[in-house]
Amino acid sequence: MASFDRQFSRRRLLSGAAALAGGGLLLGCAPGAGRSAAEINYWHLMTGGDGIVMSGLVDAVNATNPGFHATQTVLAWGAPYYTKLAMASAGGRAPDVAIMHASRLAGYAPGGLLEPWDLDELAAVGVTEKDIPPLVWQKGQYDGKLYALALDTHPFVLYYNTDHAAKAGVTEAIQTMDSPEEFVDVARKLQLVTGKHGLSYGYLGDGSQMWRLFYTFYRQLGAEMTLVPGKPAQVDEAAAVKVLTFVQSLLDDTIATRSGDGGTATSEFLHGESGMFFGGVWELPSIKAAKLKFDVRPIPTLFGTEAAYADSHTFVLPRQSKVDPDRRRHVYRLVAEILKRSVSWAEGGGHIPAYQPVIRSAEYQALKPQSNYAGIPAYVNYDPDVWFAGAGSDFQNYFAENVQNVYLGSGDPAAGFDGFVKRLNVLLDRPQPV
Template identity: 85%
Template sequence: MTGQISRRRLLSGAAALAGGGMLLGCAPSASRSAADLSYWHLMTGGDGIVMAGLVDAVNGQNLGFSATQTVLAWGPPYYTKLAMASAGGRAPDLAIMHASRIAGYAPGGLLEPWDLDLLAEVGIRESDFPPLVWQKGLYDGKVYSIALDTHPFVLYYNTDHATKAGVTDALQTMKSPEEFTEVASKLQKVTGKHGLSYGYLGDGSQMWRLFYTLYRQMGADMLLVPGQPAQVDEAAAVKTLTFVRSLLDDTIATRSGDGGTATSEFLHGESGMFFGGVWELPVLKDAKLPFDARPIPTLFGTDAAYADSHTFVLPRQSKVSPERRRHVYQMVAEILKRSVKWAGAGHIPAYQPVVRGAEYQELKPQSNYAGIPAYVNYDPDVWFGGAGSDFHKYFAENVQNVYLGSGDPAAGFEGFVKRLNVLLDRPQPV
């Protein structure tokens, strides 16, 4: 192929991968000085404020560079622009990417690998990260992402309701679906409404987070290899869906609640437990609610928890300035070493020296679930998966009726697998 044809195919593949059109706006200027770093991320709201503070703190150290942030809309808009800027070789010096998206970007040359020697020079080593978190950033033996955090799906509970229901100890020791249901039933008697809040309606990601946590607790795997049928455990999937549906009985939990309904219900004391991401923590704290948090209990024998990670990546550039690249490494190191501030938003810092520090250990309830990275489960590695992709939407299309009580668990999961197999039969677009 000629270089022109190759580049055109790369651009069209990047557009397909990102799920959007050819958006090349926001590309950094090639005339920037080596001290002027361009940094793209998708942090908004409270996360955005914290990230801006971290960047300002690093810039304030006068280390010979200054980073300028560009904040883009979460999800497909962000990943589309990042893919297209990388495909065109006009990407930022540094970007944030969910760990679950690495499998779609690294194989096609949209990312550049990190240099382990340069990382060591700024004090960052593999041993500073939980093994599973570090491994998620690998492709073909090279490191393509450096994790900032792990943000898992957890269990929150109202401590006042737990005391009244006499389940405070049971919340820490339950190890079976029957024990979980019993605790939820006792909490429902205290609240008079629901024992558990779990919002999923219209949100495939919420459906998937709980399903995949419990599915993996059964020791079940899901291997998605392009060109091959999906390798899944249908029996474990049906058992998981059946259990989730049993909780959605309009007594333990509402059968048709969405995310906003679940959060509001828990905030107003109308439930005793709440399945949610750690990113919900700031809202709960602001409400002055008497609550605590812990990992979702191991109900099916194997420790497992769904999570994703915000990671630092080096998008592909047509021309790399060695001096600017060294500044990028130093910037990442400085942010990681200050990531206890990031933990305030609920996330678990990936950089373990911070997690082991006294300041983080004193954070509650954050330090209660700090052990999750040891058994974390990310989305299956596949080019069409990950945060902001359609993977979770495909799950919802087939499983939402199961959660609502009108669909058959086996048929719902079979439909999801069929949809996966159609995509696996297609060549990776990049």
């Protein structure tokens, strides 16, 4: 760590980390101090059902008497979590291991807030590059080294009511539709059955929801979005306008409500008032609990190229001023054991395990509907690689600020997207905080 300390002063790291994470302050915690060698401090942001499953995974590993005991620290999702993680890493007093969304890596690895995984040490505990889907492995890399080891992929998908589909005569069409016109036709036939809407999609006040659907279809058109600090955003305006115009056409109060939020969309689908539902795989537990007859498939390829928006929960090694070799070896064992048990992560939370031996197992293949969308990591699309993007950042809020009126039907698609690009260019003109 001596070379790092020569390049970056602690004051610079602390101030940069605060800006990166949104200007929040680290509460008075020093997880690196006063621990026994066998105590592993693990930070994550899993709450609700995911938190219960993660707690069970950690308990299961601890119960094997592995020579260490992992202690979980659960912090508030989003900016509060990433603020504290950045500040703890900048101060060199970070936890032994932490969860980070893959989409946040570009804001942390380049500034020295994370340490790379040792591939030989990973191999020693049974985890190698061939065990992780190529695009997922690639997303975890920076400067030729692996900084983020994926636990899962959690994509945006299409749920559908199987009873409504049968009554509308579209069961097969839902599996084969491959154009905007076919999708609209299926949605309108479902609306005739439900009497309300063919599709549920909630986005109002939620930039994440707007972005997930937009970016899925944008990438299906083969469009790229390259964001390099110091340079103007490279985007495909024609593709963006085409997607926004299509989404706007779906929100016509017949196919889907023009102004619904996430809660409204979920409730509508659960009560049988729509035939299809755009949502994340993390919605699966609540939908299964409702005893609804439904199934799930990847969002259909309507614009020619397979593409699906997703993110991944990954394991990272936050920077520490002094690394205890024994505790670090225990971290590798902890992470490997969680990966090998991640079928329960799929069962309880709907996520797609990144560890391919789990995906190939009979136990996972028997999970329905989870195994129906297990192929998505082969064509997954994450947020653009730039320091201000990713889960819990303001990137998707900037999209909402400029595009929500387009979704509502009162805004011009070209003007809305142009406003978003201008906002990106302002950010790209700023130097990376760390």
